[in-house]
Amino acid sequence: MNNIGFRILPIEKRLDRQLVEQFRDVVTPHISDNLNRMHAIGSKLRPFHKEGKLIGTALTVKTRPGDNLLVHKAIDMAEPGDVIVVDAGGDTTNAIVGEIMLQLAQKKGITGFVIDGAIRDSKAFIEGDFPVYAAGVTHRGPYKDGPGEINVPISVGGMLVHPGDLILGDEDGIAVVPQDSAAEVLEMVRIQEIKEIEILKSIGNGTVDRSWVDEILKQKGCEFNDLANKV
Numbered sequence: 001m002n003n004i005g006f007r008i009l010p011i012e013k014r015l016d017r018q019l020v021e022q023f024r025d026v027v028t029p030h031i032s033d034n035l036n037r038m039h040a041i042g043s044k045l046r047p048f049h050k051e052g053k054l055i056g057t058a059l060t061v062k063t064r065p066g067d068n069l070l071v072h073k074a075i076d077m078a079e080p081g082d083v084i085v086v087d088a089g090g091d092t093t094n095a096i097v098g099e100i101m102l103q104l105a106q107k108k109g110i111t112g113f114v115i116d117g118a119i120r121d122s123k124a125f126i127e128g129d130f131p132v133y134a135a136g137v138t139h140r141g142p143y144k145d146g147p148g149e150i151n152v153p154i155s156v157g158g159m160l161v162h163p164g165d166l167i168l169g170d171e172d173g174i175a176v177v178p179q180d181s182a183a184e185v186l187e188m189v190r191i192q193e194i195k196e197i198e199i200l201k202s203i204g205n206g207t208v209d210r211s212w213v214d215e216i217l218k219q220k221g222c223e224f225n226d227l228a229n230k231v
Contacts, residue, residue: 005148009147023177026168031168041133050126055111055167058083058155058165063092064145065144067094068097083111084110084115086115093097095120095121116134119136133174
């Protein structure tokens with residue numbers, strides 16, 4: 001029976017680990033720019049760890065708000081390099097993960113949590129370098145009844161995440177790279193990095209070209225007067 005709403009599926013395909021590792025030094029703004037600023041998890045999910053970049057393959061969980069039974073199962077299923085990404089409906093009434101699950105995840109080689117919901121035992125996360133992004137903190141614990149689903153498309157912070165997508169998080173937030181586009185995005189990011197290095201150099205040596213600002217304003221029909229041009 002196809003028990004939609006209470007089922008566990010496999011990840012059909014994971015990204016090559018060597019390709020994932022090439023994103024290690026990539027920043028989320030560069031990913032966002034090269035995905036037309038359309039593949040970012042919302043800013044309400046913020047980092048709770050002391051430091052460290054989040055990078056890995058999405059193992060997705062959709063759970064009833066306040067219930068973490070399927071998140072426990074996801075930890076047991078996960079492979080090293082996976083990121084557990086949880087759609088808990090954005091509800092922060094009950095915590096979805098805490099220190100025990102943190103320790104379990106680290107032991108398994110999981111690279112981080114993204115929780116559209118709350119965490120607890122926050123001190124254990126704040127003082128460590130295991131990446132976790134969440135919507136809030138509460139001392140109230142979770143239920144363990146289900147239902148829920150593992151490795152289905154989910155919505156986290158307004159972003160659609162598929163199992164196997166590349167997840168990258170840093171100080172600016174979390175970017176999602178569709179699995180089939182990862183190699184292409186990496187190539188575009190490297191080109192942008194070179195361009196931005198040149199821009200920063202031109203700022204430093206005083207040769208930066210800012211004519212594009214006025215060009216866009218003129219294209220938009222902006223009205224100029226003499227005083228504005230002298231500013």
